Amino acid sequence: MSLSLMQTASARLGYLSDAQNLLAGNLANIDTPGYQPAGVLPFADYLNNTGGQVPMLQDDPSDLPGVAAASPAANPVSAAGEHSLDGNAVSLDQQLVAIAKNSADQQFTANLYQTYMGMFKTALGSTG
Amino acid sequence: MDMTNALTISAAGMDAQSTRLQVIAENLANVDTTGTTPGAAPYQRQTVTFSDQMDQATGAPLVGVSDIGTDPAPDPLKYDPANPAADKQGYVKMPNVNEMVEIMDMQQAERSYSANLSVMQASRSMLDRTLALLQ
Numbered sequence: 001m002s003l004s005l006m007q008t009a010s011a012r013l014g015y016l017s018d019a020q021n022l023l024a025g026n027l028a029n030i031d032t033p034g035y036q037p038a039g040v041l042p043f044a045d046y047l048n049n050t051g052g053q054v055p056m057l058q059d060d061p062s063d064l065p066g067v068a069a070a071s072p073a074a075n076p077v078s079a080a081g082e083h084s085l086d087g088n089a090v091s092l093d094q095q096l097v098a099i100a101k102n103s104a105d106q107q108f109t110a111n112l113y114q115t116y117m118g119m120f121k122t123a124l125g126s127t128g
Numbered sequence: 129m130d131m132t133n134a135l136t137i138s139a140a141g142m143d144a145q146s147t148r149l150q151v152i153a154e155n156l157a158n159v160d161t162t163g164t165t166p167g168a169a170p171y172q173r174q175t176v177t178f179s180d181q182m183d184q185a186t187g188a189p190l191v192g193v194s195d196i197g198t199d200p201a202p203d204p205l206k207y208d209p210a211n212p213a214a215d216k217q218g219y220v221k222m223p224n225v226n227e228m229v230e231i232m233d234m235q236q237a238e239r240s241y242s243a244n245l246s247v248m249q250a251s252r253s254m255l256d257r258t259l260a261l262l263q
Contacts, residue, residue, distance in 0.1 A: 013258060017131045020254060024134040024247050025180075025189035028141030030240050031148075032178040032191055092243055103250045110257040117261075 009113040015046050016106045023099050026090050033086035040098065131258065133188045134251040140190040141244035144178055147193045148237045151176045152230050159225045163213040170213070171223040173199035199224055 019040045026037040041049075151174045161171035179194035201224040209218035 017134075017254070017258075020131070020251055021133045021137065021188060024137040024141075024244075024251065027243055027247050028137050028144070028191040029178070029180045029189065030141075030243065031144075031236075032180050035180055038189075092239075096243065096246070099247055099250050103254055106254045107257055110261060113261055 005116055006113070009109055009116070011047065012043065012109045013106065013113070015043055016102055016109065019102050020099070020106075023095055023102060027092075027095050027099070029088075030090045030092060030095075031088065033088060035088050035090060037090045037095065130186065131251065131255045133186050135248055135255075136183070136186070137188050137190055138244045138248040138251065140181075140192065142241055142248075144191050144193055145237050145241040145244065147196075148176045148178075149234065149241075151196060152234045152237065155225045156227065156230050156234075158223055159227060159230075161223055162211060162220050166213060167215040167221070168213050170203055170221045171225070173201070173223065173225045175199050 022038055022040055029035040029037075155173050158171040162168070163170055175197050176193055177195040177197065178191055181190045181192045182188075183190050203221040203224050205219040206222045207218055208214055208220045211220045213220045
């Protein structure tokens with residue numbers, strides 16, 4: 001059994017968590033004049049930024065040597081939705097849809113991870 | 129990578145919206161507050177301005193109230209000679225508070241507040257699911 005699925009799932013969970021922070025920031029600033037919402041980088045690009053192979057991330061200088069964490073906020077996208085008079089470009093519906101999708105993706109990944117862990121446990125249990 | 133950041137950001141948004149609601153409540157409560165001497169200035173409508181603030185520790189894009197100012201719009205005049213604040217012609221300066229504008233603002237604040245609240249709920253259930261992986 002390869003561990004790459006575990007690595008991918010854990011990278012995906014980290015990515016979704018970063019994306020959630022980003023979307024929460026966009027929604028908190030829904031009434032800030034002139035605020036431009038940040039867009040979420042696609043997961044594939046997020047993986048490419050970190051070298052394709054899901055390397056170990058180095059969030060802190062005291063961590064083991066690894067790649068610096070790529071933020072999903074790398075590409076600020078101007079939303080094609082509504083623009084209010086004060087120049088704020090955050091669209092409530094678009095952001096809420098993105099958050100709902102993010103949450104569903106996270107549930108999927110967490111379930112997948114759990115299922116895989118269950119398979120591992122079964123395999124380990126059969127030997128002993 | 130910290131999931132609790134999302135909760136902090138949403139809390140900052142809810143905090144800003146409740147300050148806004150407080151200012152609206154002040155404006156609505158003082159919708160009839162005139163001066164006490166002839167020709168005196170009435171209550172001035174308060175306005176609230178938000179700005180995005182970067183949290184130095186976490187780098188999270190928080191929101192905060194940057195300024196609570198006063199509305200420079202002229203005060204409407206009302207003919208009421210019996211009022212102690214009436215000038216020689218019998219006109220009283222009324223506060224520049226428009227109830228319709230305030231109520232609309234209030235609904236918008238409420239909508240933004242509940243949007244932040246639902247993000248917080250979504251973030252919490254994501255956090256719960258991540259923690260459930262330990263079981």
